[in-house]
Every structure is written in C-alpha cells, then in structure tokens.
Amino acid sequence: MRIPTLIILLVAGSFFIQAQTDADKVRATISKNDIEAHIYFLASDELRGRATGSPEIDIAASYLANHLRRFGVKPAGDDGSYYQQVKLEKVSPPESIEMTMKNLNLSEFINLKVSNMEFEGDAIFLGYGTEDDFKSHDVKGKLVLVLGGQEGETEMMQSYRAGRKKRDLANSGGAVALVEIVNLSDSEKGRMAHHFNEPRVTLGAKDEEPEFAHLWGIPQVDTDLSKLKKGTGKTALLSIRGISTENMGSKNVLGYLEGSDPELKDEFIVYSAHYDHVGVGKPNAEMDSIYNGARDNAVGTVTVLNAAENIAKYPTKRSSLFIFFTGEEKGLLGSQYFVENPTIALDRVVYCFNSDNGGYNDTTKTTIVGLNRTTAGKHFIDAAKEFGLTAIDDPAPEQGLFDRSDNVHFAKKGVPAPTYSMGFNAFDEEITKYYHQVTDNPNTLNYDYLYKFFQSYVLSARLIANDPERPFWTEGDKYYEAGKKLYAKKKEEATILD
Ligand SMILES: [Zn+2]
Known part of the structure; x- marks a missing residue:
C-alpha cells in the first residue's frame, strides 16, 4: 500500500471512530414526533386535567412509569417500584x-x-x-x-x-x-x-x-x-x-440510572417536573371545562422523559434520578414529600434540574429561573446556543418564580436547583391567555420551537452530568449556606465547598 493511501485511510478512519459529542447524542434520540405524541397524550381531554387525587392522574403516572421501564430506567420508588406513595389529606x-x-x-x-x-x-x-x-x-x-x-x-x-x-x-x-x-x-x-x-x-x-x-x-x-x-x-x-x-392517595413517579464514571457515579443529578395540573373547572363560553395543562406541565414532564430516554441510551458520568411530582398545584406537595422522605440520600444529590412551565412568548429563548444562581449557568447558555436559542434568566423576579416551583424544596435543603422553562421575557398577556386556563391545549404549541427547546434541555443535562467540576450555588446566594451545610460531611471530596 502506498503511503498517501494509508494516510487517507487513517484520516478517514479517525473520522469514523471519533467520539460522538454530547450534542450528537442528543440529536440521535430526540424526535419531534415523540414529543408531540407524549404531550398530546398527557394533555388530552381523556386525562381531564390530571388533578391530584383523580383517577385520571394515575393513568398519567402509569404512562410515565412504563416509559421509564421501556427506556431501561430502573425503578427508584417504594419496594422496587416506580412509585412513591404520597399520602395526602383532603381537608x-x-x-x-x-x-x-x-x-x-x-x-x-x-x-x-x-x-x-x-x-x-x-x-x-x-x-x-x-x-x-x-x-x-x-x-x-x-x-x-x-x-x-x-x-x-x-x-x-x-x-x-x-x-x-x-x-x-x-x-x-x-x-x-x-x-x-x-x-x-x-x-x-x-x-x-x-x-x-x-x-x-x-x-x-x-x-x-x-x-x-x-x-x-x-x-x-x-x-x-x-x-x-x-x-x-x-x-x-x-x-x-x-x-x-x-385520605387521598397520590404518587410520585421515580426511576434512576447509574453513571458511567467510577467516581462521579456516586453523585446524582435529579431531573424533575410535576405531572399534575388543576383538573376540571367551570366551563368557559365555548363549554370547555378541562384544564389540559399542555404547557403546565406536560411540557416539563416530557423534558424529563426525553432526558431519561437519552441518558439510558448514552450514559452520563454522574448518576441520574428522574422524578415526576404529584401535587405541585396543591402547594408543591409531592416534592416536599420527596425531600422529607428521599429514596436516595439528599447529600448524594448534587443538583436538581427542574422543569416547569407557565407559558412562553419568545421562541428564540429558553428561560432558566435561576440561570446565574448556580455555577452550571454556562451549560444552559452553551446548550441553548447549540440549537439556535438564547438562554436568559428569570425576567420577572417580582413574581418570585424561583420559590414557586418544586425546585424550592431542594434549594431549601441546599441542593442547587434552578427551573428550566420555555422562553418568556415578561409575564404578559401572551402568558396569562393560557396560564391556568382551559385554553392550555396541546394544539396551541409551536412544536418546531419545542424541538429545539427539548434538545437544549437534554444537552444542558448531559453537560452538567459530565462536567468533572461539581456544580454549586453561586457565592452569596440565599441558599449557599444551606448547600455548604448539606454537603459538609463530604468535605474531603467536595473541593468546591472549600
Ligand atoms: Zn401550574
């Protein structure tokens, strides 16, 4: 074989064995059709607005558990199941x-x-x-x-x-x-x-x-x-x-995947979203009474499903815990129950990447409530850019959104925990038109935008889970001290806390 040919073959070979990037892996599993199918199912009239305590929300729970099973995600609930029973009381x-x-x-x-x-x-x-x-x-x-x-x-x-x-x-x-x-x-x-x-x-x-x-x-x-x-x-x-x-029965749905790195797999990233919504109410002028909750929070639920499918196929260095919370709309109850009764010790959870959505009014953006409050901010920015979007921080701090979703229960315990949302640059009429309204239907969503939005979520997840540097609160944050306390006993390995 002549030398130039050999060189050509070597160059070509190295091209083919070159490792896939995280972005390639994201592109390989996220599908627009799958996104639509999940959202149209979860936000269908048949699920009647997924009210906590209703029979229909249990159908959603079963759907989520069995998708985790299909992806090869292991159960992380009670007694080897995908469910954590959350005992609620209706007063x-x-x-x-x-x-x-x-x-x-x-x-x-x-x-x-x-x-x-x-x-x-x-x-x-x-x-x-x-x-x-x-x-x-x-x-x-x-x-x-x-x-x-x-x-x-x-x-x-x-x-x-x-x-x-x-x-x-x-x-x-x-x-x-x-x-x-x-x-x-x-x-x-x-x-x-x-x-x-x-x-x-x-x-x-x-x-x-x-x-x-x-x-x-x-x-x-x-x-x-x-x-x-x-x-x-x-x-x-x-x-x-x-x-x-x-008494009222309800369930969190949970699954986990082990990380691929012998050291980092001891650390868990939580990917969470609430899957409940507000159910059925008074009919509007068009006689629609079902609060479908497509944005809030079928979208968030599906971001977590997408992350589970992707990480099951292409493991990340850190381990993953996927959680779908019940009772968010009743006062963040499912997440409160979880942090009080965690199925994986909370000091092993180094990050909670929550997803919750009220609505969107800017399809060029992803809005991360708490973008600059943790050291992982750069990953959200890079991930959004990869798919042609711009990551921005909470544009309406007066709404107190950071402390109004499930992430706050993790934050209070010290776990760095932002919330990933669809792009919004103000809490305006475009948001309130759908927010907690019967109009929040799956056919009112822009799926070309969502395709980019979901890819950006899953890439953010991969970048955080593969980063050798452990993410933490930005210095001076109101939950910074809680974080130091939570991870204090792991001090020798947690250099970020020194
Ligand atoms: Zn809501």
Missing part, C-alpha cells in the same frame, strides 16, 4: 365559624389556618400587632385580636405579608388563635375565599402541631373599631365546626 372548610366578643361584629372570615375548636376565654387586642406589642403583653392561652397590615399599610397583600409575622409571634407566645380585622373589597374577598375557604389538600397534619387558628375577620360596615383599646382583655367565644378530613 374540607369549616361548616361554621362564629366569634362573639363585645363591641365587635365580624361577619365573614378568611380561613388562613383552621382546625375544629370551641374556645371560650380571654381575648386581647394588640393594635397592629407589632413585635413590641407582642413583647409587652402575655398572649398565652388567649385569642389575639389585631388590625390587618401596619400603620398606614393596610392594602390586602401588605396585610397578608404582615400577617405571617404576626402568626409566628402569636404562635411562639402560645396564643390559641390570631384574628386579624381586615377590610376587603368584594373582589378581594372573592379572591381570598377562593384560595383559603375551599377544600384543601395537604400532606397531613403533624401530630405534634398544637391547635391554632389564624383568621381574617371582615367587620360589618357599622363596626366602630375605636372602641377597641390596645392591651385590654375581654372574654371571647370562637367556635370553628365541621372540618372533616379524607
């Missing part, structure tokens, strides 16, 4: 709330926190209920009555925020109940009642929790509040009756 609102106290007539209540109780005893009025007010008065065993908000700041949201602090003060002082006098317009009343006076789903009361009620009482128009004098005690009667609880 009905009280049938009646009555409060009697001289010179005060509260006609309606907002139940911020209630349990059945029959209280007859001392009540004390503490003005706006400042820290000083609580410090200078004994509230133990008493009903504490305060005005909502603060001096000069009695708008509803201000009152709501101020109320949390007052509740803590009343609780730690040993009060039996906190009643805030709040004036609300009819529409505000409607909004608050819709949120707090409807049946609620919870993880179940912890036995050690003492009985405590926190109410907003709306005074009758002719009530003269000037008769209330700070620090004065009166006898009051508070009767809360007819709250009933009902």
Whole structure:
C-alpha cells in the first residue's frame, strides 16, 4: 500500500471512530414526533386535567412509569417500584365559624389556618400587632385580636405579608388563635375565599402541631373599631365546626440510572417536573371545562422523559434520578414529600434540574429561573446556543418564580436547583391567555420551537452530568449556606465547598 493511501485511510478512519459529542447524542434520540405524541397524550381531554387525587392522574403516572421501564430506567420508588406513595389529606372548610366578643361584629372570615375548636376565654387586642406589642403583653392561652397590615399599610397583600409575622409571634407566645380585622373589597374577598375557604389538600397534619387558628375577620360596615383599646382583655367565644378530613392517595413517579464514571457515579443529578395540573373547572363560553395543562406541565414532564430516554441510551458520568411530582398545584406537595422522605440520600444529590412551565412568548429563548444562581449557568447558555436559542434568566423576579416551583424544596435543603422553562421575557398577556386556563391545549404549541427547546434541555443535562467540576450555588446566594451545610460531611471530596 502506498503511503498517501494509508494516510487517507487513517484520516478517514479517525473520522469514523471519533467520539460522538454530547450534542450528537442528543440529536440521535430526540424526535419531534415523540414529543408531540407524549404531550398530546398527557394533555388530552381523556386525562381531564390530571388533578391530584383523580383517577385520571394515575393513568398519567402509569404512562410515565412504563416509559421509564421501556427506556431501561430502573425503578427508584417504594419496594422496587416506580412509585412513591404520597399520602395526602383532603381537608374540607369549616361548616361554621362564629366569634362573639363585645363591641365587635365580624361577619365573614378568611380561613388562613383552621382546625375544629370551641374556645371560650380571654381575648386581647394588640393594635397592629407589632413585635413590641407582642413583647409587652402575655398572649398565652388567649385569642389575639389585631388590625390587618401596619400603620398606614393596610392594602390586602401588605396585610397578608404582615400577617405571617404576626402568626409566628402569636404562635411562639402560645396564643390559641390570631384574628386579624381586615377590610376587603368584594373582589378581594372573592379572591381570598377562593384560595383559603375551599377544600384543601395537604400532606397531613403533624401530630405534634398544637391547635391554632389564624383568621381574617371582615367587620360589618357599622363596626366602630375605636372602641377597641390596645392591651385590654375581654372574654371571647370562637367556635370553628365541621372540618372533616379524607385520605387521598397520590404518587410520585421515580426511576434512576447509574453513571458511567467510577467516581462521579456516586453523585446524582435529579431531573424533575410535576405531572399534575388543576383538573376540571367551570366551563368557559365555548363549554370547555378541562384544564389540559399542555404547557403546565406536560411540557416539563416530557423534558424529563426525553432526558431519561437519552441518558439510558448514552450514559452520563454522574448518576441520574428522574422524578415526576404529584401535587405541585396543591402547594408543591409531592416534592416536599420527596425531600422529607428521599429514596436516595439528599447529600448524594448534587443538583436538581427542574422543569416547569407557565407559558412562553419568545421562541428564540429558553428561560432558566435561576440561570446565574448556580455555577452550571454556562451549560444552559452553551446548550441553548447549540440549537439556535438564547438562554436568559428569570425576567420577572417580582413574581418570585424561583420559590414557586418544586425546585424550592431542594434549594431549601441546599441542593442547587434552578427551573428550566420555555422562553418568556415578561409575564404578559401572551402568558396569562393560557396560564391556568382551559385554553392550555396541546394544539396551541409551536412544536418546531419545542424541538429545539427539548434538545437544549437534554444537552444542558448531559453537560452538567459530565462536567468533572461539581456544580454549586453561586457565592452569596440565599441558599449557599444551606448547600455548604448539606454537603459538609463530604468535605474531603467536595473541593468546591472549600
Ligand atoms: Zn401550574
């Protein structure tokens, strides 16, 4: 063989045996048709909006579990199954709330926190209920009555925020109940009642929790509040009756894959998304009553399915834990249950790559809520670029989105945990048109965009999972210290924490 031919063959050979890049591996498994099929199924009318506790959400759970099985992902739930049972309680609102106290007539209540109780005893009025007010008065065993908000700041949201602090003060002082006098317009009343006076789903009361009620009482128009004098005690009667609880079964769906690197496989990356939505509601003008939840969060669910399929075929260095959460729309319950009862020790989880979606209004972008809050930010930027997109950070920090999805439970424990979302550059009408509306249907999505969006998610996943450097919180982040604490005992190997 002549030398030039040999060279040509060697060059050609090295081309063919050249390792596939992560981007090549992503292109090899992500299919637009598959994406459409998954989303059209999960967001179909037949699944009736995947409400937590409904029979239809269990069909979605089975679909997800059996796709994990098909990909070769191993079960990571209870007793060798793909399911983690999440025991929930459905709590009905009280049938009646009555409060009697001289010179005060509260006609309606907002139940911020209630349990059945029959209280007859001392009540004390503490003005706006400042820290000083609580410090200078004994509230133990008493009903504490305060005005909502603060001096000069009695708008509803201000009152709501101020109320949390007052509740803590009343609780730690040993009060039996906190009643805030709040004036609300009819529409505000409607909004608050819709949120707090409807049946609620919870993880179940912890036995050690003492009985405590926190109410907003709306005074009758002719009530003269000037008769209330700070620090004065009166006898009051508070009767809360007819709250009933009902057990409700629900499931997180989980699977794992072992990493390919002998060292890094001890570290897990969580890929998570909630698969529940809000179910069925009042019909709109077109008589549609099903909240299909295509964006929220069939899209996120399918990003995780796509990552599972891809990593099963092309293992990453770090291990993977795929989790589909239940109960997000009921208050992030599935993720809370998981971090309290993890099936893999949380200090082995080095990152949580969550995906949740309200909507999108920019098909040139991916929006990562918390892009710059972890050291993995560069991977999201590179991955988006590979598929012609631009990764941007949360454009609406005032919405507090970082702390409003399942990632926050991981963050609070110290696990770096951003949320990956479709491109949005403002919380505008294009978002609210679909966000928690019956219009969030699969046929209103742009699948050419989603194809790039999904590829970008899976490539981000691969880059993080293969990076020899372990991702962590950016210094100074509000969860940075929690992270240091969580991984402290692994200090010798976790150089990033030094
Ligand atoms: Zn939602």
